Ligand SMILES: Nc1ccn([C@@H]2O[C@H](COP(=O)(O)OP(=O)(O)OP(=O)(O)O)[C@@H](O)[C@H]2O)c(=O)n1
């Protein structure tokens with residue numbers, strides 16, 4: 089596998105969460121949300137380097153967290169921008185020159201498992217750009233500013249987009265540069281590559297790989313983690329008997 093670097097955008101403000109500071113420092117089970125997300129990539133043998141991107145205010149706290157949890161693959165904690173897109177680009181530029189492929193993963197998605205991640209990396213290797221998606225559960229409507237429905241796209245063709253998203257580094261950097269030049273702002277990194285006219289491949293994500301966006305996501309995350317630890321405990325129990 090070509091050497092893989094990871095960028096973790098963590099420079100948001102978490103406005104929709106309504107917490108007093110960056111939501112990524114909120115505790116989920118035994119550790120902050122950001123520590124869950126980082127541990128996943130620290131533990132993946134596919135990953136050689138991690139860059140975390142933070143706001144000016146949070147940089148010291150992120151550095152402290154990296155040191156407390158001994159995330160040895162983190163090479164830089166870099167200053168991000170006002171938009172997620174700027175933060176990701178800052179992170180990509182901070183990766184070592186030897187890195188050929190880049191995975192971008194939201195600091196706010198702490199629930200992916202190592203198995204799911206490694207399976208995704210293996211599949212993604214075949215493509216210049218690949219992203220995790222899940223089928224959409226609701227019917228989606230496109231509406232105008234007056235609240236009138238414009239259309240109901242067929243659900244079979246819709247996917248909800250997650251991270252990680254993996255790219256050839258050269259392609260991702262080109263996409264970011266061109267989008268800055270032309271003023272295109274996307275809500276994920278794949279949309280920048282799509283904007284270049286390059287193909288992006290979708291791979292199976294996980295319904296548990298939710299983004300911690302509003303308080304309800306935290307409750308759900310706690311119950312997903314509890315279900316996982318109950319399962320481990322009952323497996324250990326049945327092995328003892
Ligand atoms: N300028 C920004 C904005 C977002 N992010 C990161 O991008 C991820 C996904 O963004 P989102 O969930 O929208 O986080 P926030 O921007 O923090 O949330 P909100 O929009 O509610 O303020 C998060 O890990 C967030 O920290 C970032 O690095 N830089």
Ligand SMILES: C[C@](O)(CO)[C@H](O)COP(=O)(O)O
Nearest residue numbers: 194249250251275276277299
């Ligand atoms: C990249 C992303 O995770 C795809 O769902 C997401 O778009 C990033 O955050 P957003 O600000 O909630 O769009």
